[in-house]
Amino acid sequence: MEDKYLLSDVKRYSGTDTSACMRCGKCSGRCPAYNDMDIKPHQFVTLIERGDIEKLMQSKSIWTCLSCMACVERCPRNVAPAQVIEAVRDAVVRQQYANKIKAEDIPAKIDETIPQQLLVSAFRKYNK
Amino acid sequence: MRFSYYPGCTLKTKAKELNNYALKCVEALGLDVKEIEEWQCCGAVYPQARDEIATKLSAVRTLNYAKGEDGKLLTLCSACHNVLKRVNEDMISDANVRLKANNYLQLEEEYAGETEVIHYLEMLRDYVGWDNLKAKVVNPLKGVKIGAYYGCLLLRPSKVMAFDNPENPTIIEDFIKAIGATPVVYPYRNECCGAYVSLDEPAISKKKSNAILDSASANGADMVITACPLCMYNLKHMGDSVVDVKYFTEILAEALGVKED
Secondary structure, three states: OOHHHHHHHHHHHHHHHHHHOOOOOOOHHHHOOOHHHHOOHHHHHHHHHHHHHHHHHHHHHHHHHHHHHHHHHHHOOOOHHHHHHHHHHHHHHHHOOOOOOOHHHHHOOOOOOOHHHHHHHHHHHHOO | OEEEOOOOOOOOOHHHHHHHHHHHHHHHHHOOOOOOOOOOOOOOOOOOOOOOOHHHHHHHHHHHHHHHHHHHHHEEOHHHHHHHHHHHHHHHHHHHHHHHHHHHHHHOOOOOOOOEEEEEEHHHHHHHOHHHHHHHOOOOOOOOOEEOOOOOOOOHHHHHHOOOEEEEOOOOHHHHHHOEEEEOOOOHHHOOOOOHHHHHHHOOOOHHHHHHHHHHEEEEOOEEOOOOOOOOHHHHHOOOOOOOEEEEEHHHHHHOOOOOO
16 A cells, blocks of 8 residues: 555544644643553644654554543543554555454463453454 | 343353442343343454454444343443444445344344444433433442542543543542542543553553552552453553552442442
8 A cells, every 4th residue: 555545544544634723732741651652642633643653663662552531531632642643553464464462362371260241352452 | 212231241140249239230220231232352452453353243242132132232331332333334334344243143123333332431421311310329439539540441542431531530520429439530541551461561560550550559449449350450450559440330339338239
């Protein structure tokens, strides 16, 4: 797929208008996963505006975002950084052989206490 | 008026007690609650990408079933509530999702978000009322200091969830007061526990869960209560157990005197 289509697809799937961002940084200030992100939520918004999709697709942050929606809640400009991060993650896992977790990895990770909800959630996020 | 009840996968397996106590309590409160027939998993997380349709269909089936009853869908698990409420919002406000979901499901009548999605706590607040609940309490939990743990899923995004003030919620504190206990307000009560990331990066969930438990403990809580099996798992198994964690339905059953039935 041509890069230009990939970028416009990701922007469209994200369902948020990143051009409205005024760079206040409140999203990253509120993010509970901030310390575990290489590219921060406010940087996702800026980089997608600049069209740097490749860099975002290689970031660690797409796997550590908790989808907790705290950034969305705090944005004074109605931008949804979490939706940008999810759209980029989807762009990665929708590729062939690009799932972050696979069914065969699961038995080694689980014990008697793990709720089904956790497994289904992680699969929905990390596997297509 | 009948509530169509959607338990979800985890409430029938690893979180049976959350479900069982809830059902004992609705009986004690005299509410008409009936479990939906042949329900399917809601999908556990709301798919945010605007082109996701198939992943929303099981939620639409559930919503449509409740429409055929009294139009009131009762949820208990925070994640199911979040998914069902947000998909319902899509069916109301996103013409693309509505058209494609209806084309796919071929229902007798188009589904366009008619069902009202009500969380168990909202049912207690809006359909029972705190004063009425208080009047039904036989074992008030006097002197027990309880921290409400909201997490993310009940509150955010607040424009869709419309559950309570996302920054300063009070519904669980009101619940705690109604059953005779003392609410403890602490800064991390609406912070994320680490969610699904605990499967692949347990260190993150451990850090998040401990921050929540330490915050509750430092503010004097004897226990924290939750409505979410995933929060329960992270707080209990990732955290270092500085305070006890219980489902809110367990202490409700205790207060209503139906816990040991």
